[in-house]
Amino acid sequence: MKKIALLATALAMVSGSAFAADMSVKARALKAPPPAAFDPWDVAFGAAIMNDYVFRGVTQSNHKPSVAAYFEPRYNVTKDLQLYVGVSGESISFTNRAAAEIDIYGGIRPTFGAFAFDIGVWGYLYPGGTCFYGAALDFANKPVGAECAANALLNGNTMKKDVSFLEVYGKMNYTVNDNWAFGVTEFYSPNFLNSGAWGNYTSVTGKYTAPSTIFGSSGIGMYVSGEFGRQWFGTTDSFYGTPVFPNGIHYADYNTWNIGVGFTYKVFTLDLRYSDTDLSKGNCSVFTGAFNATAGAAPITGNNPGGASSNWCGSTGIAKLSVDLTAMTNLK
Numbered sequence: 001m002k003k004i005a006l007l008a009t010a011l012a013m014v015s016g017s018a019f020a021a022d023m024s025v026k027a028r029a030l031k032a033p034p035p036a037a038f039d040p041w042d043v044a045f046g047a048a049i050m051n052d053y054v055f056r057g058v059t060q061s062n063h064k065p066s067v068a069a070y071f072e073p074r075y076n077v078t079k080d081l082q083l084y085v086g087v088s089g090e091s092i093s094f095t096n097r098a099a100a101e102i103d104i105y106g107g108i109r110p111t112f113g114a115f116a117f118d119i120g121v122w123g124y125l126y127p128g129g130t131c132f133y134g135a136a137l138d139f140a141n142k143p144v145g146a147e148c149a150a151n152a153l154l155n156g157n158t159m160k161k162d163v164s165f166l167e168v169y170g171k172m173n174y175t176v177n178d179n180w181a182f183g184v185t186e187f188y189s190p191n192f193l194n195s196g197a198w199g200n201y202t203s204v205t206g207k208y209t210a211p212s213t214i215f216g217s218s219g220i221g222m223y224v225s226g227e228f229g230r231q232w233f234g235t236t237d238s239f240y241g242t243p244v245f246p247n248g249i250h251y252a253d254y255n256t257w258n259i260g261v262g263f264t265y266k267v268f269t270l271d272l273r274y275s276d277t278d279l280s281k282g283n284c285s286v287f288t289g290a291f292n293a294t295a296g297a298a299p300i301t302g303n304n305p306g307g308a309s310s311n312w313c314g315s316t317g318i319a320k321l322s323v324d325l326t327a328m329t330n331l332k
Contacts, residue, residue, distance in 0.1 A: 039328070044072040044086075046267075048322035053090055056201060056231055057256030057277035058288060059312045060101065062093035070103075082109040084120075092126075095159040095291040099128030107169075118171040122187075124164060131161035132289075133239070139246035140238030155295040156306035157285060160239060163193045173205075181207045185229070196237030197251055203229030219265055226259035244302035252283035252303075260318070267330060269322045276315040284313035 046069070052059055053066035060066070072086035085106035092101045107120020133144045134152025147161065166189060173183035183205040192199030207225040214222060233251035241248050260273030279287065282298030290310035297309035325331070 040076045042074045042076065043327040044070075044074060044324065045326075046070055046322060046324035048320055050318060050320035052316055052318050053092065054258075054275050054316060054318055056229065057254070057258070057275055057279070057313060058284070059316065060090065060092045060094070062290075062292065062312070063316060064093060066091045080111040083107075084109065094126065094129070094163070095132055095153070095157060095289045096126070096129035096161055096163065098126035098163070101126055114175045116173045116175070118169075118173075120169060122167045122169060124167070126163050129159075129161045129163065131159070132291075133158045138238045139241040139243055141246075142238055144239060153291055155285070155291075155293045155308045157289040157291065157293055157308055158240065159289040160194055163195070165189050165191055165194050167199075179209050179211070181209075192233065195240060195251075196235070196248060198234035200232045201229055203227050221264040223262045223264070224260070225262065226257070228255070228257045230255050242302060242305050244305070249286065249303045251287050252279060254279040254283070254313075258318075267323050267325050269320075269324065271318070271320045271322070273318040273320070274315070275318055277313045279313040281309040281311060281314070282307065285310035288312045 048068045051065050052063050053061040068090040070088035074082055074084045076082050088103045090101045102125040105122040109118045131148040132151045133148035136149040138144050167187045169187040171185045175181045185203045187201040189199045205227045210222040232253045235250050236248040238247050254277050256277040258273050258275040262271040282304045285293040285308040286303045290312050293308040293310040296307045298307045300307040
């Protein structure tokens with residue numbers, strides 16, 4: 001009996017040892033792989049082509065096609081905090097014949113639950129410009145330079161050689177759910193378009209993203225979005241003065257709005273949009289200095305002594321095809 005008891009004990013020990021070893025192997029087999037190392041760096045980049053480059057309701061390309069591209073390195077401090085810098089460029093058609101618009105910007109994007117913020121500084125550069133004035137002195141009897149005096153437009157409009165300027169901005173976006181999102185934006189410049197006038201732009205935005213199943217399994221997505229904004233201005237310097245206001249004019253404040261529908265497929269987006277403002281054609285000519293404004297077609301005012309009229313701020317339709325990628329998502 002003792003031998004039988006000893007044998008049973010030995011078998012139990014061996015069986016227990018084998019079971020423990022088997023459990024150890026299974027535990028190792030079922031153990032989740034370690035998470036991938038967190039890479040804080042990313043780069044976003046893309047390009048676009050559009051039939052009209054419109055900025056806050058005003059065409060920047062004389063209602064002609066424009067191309068754009070951007071490059072934006074990003075550093076994710078955490079999953080809820082991103083730092084970024086970027087550069088972008090757009091083809092334009094300004095009165096001063098600037099070669100292009102080059103934007104240099106940077107900021108911070110913190111996220112708190114459903115609230116996403118974007119705070120930064122944006123510089124708009126317009127290299128290659130030429131001054132247009134047509135007189136040696138402005139209306140405050142200050143010299144405008146030989147280059148300005150040699151260039152004049154028949155409609156009497158003017159523009160500085162360098163209209164580069166800087167804005168600080170803040171944006172807030174609230175995501176209600178997978179379909180709805182709303183936001184507000186705020187931009188301020190102490191010297192809008194280097195005119196001497198401060199500028200302040202505020203807007204509200206909304207976006208509805210359709211369920212991913214709306215087009216079945218095709219991979220096509222759809223959204224509807226819109227914006228309503230208001231642009232305020234201060235008083236310009238004497239370069240843009242008139243006989244009635246020799247020391248500078250007050251650009252007309254205005255409202256602008258847009259609404260459109262977009263379709264997405266992988267990295268591509270087709271956006272079809274309607275844009276408009278409440279700027280009159282006369283105030284539009286004063287603000288833009290449009291080279292093709294029609295003299296005498298608008299009411300004569302203290303700001304617009306020649307009665308020039310421009311359609312650069314009127315209603316327009318915009319079709320834009322863009323491609324947007326990030327290194328972490330698309331280049332792995």
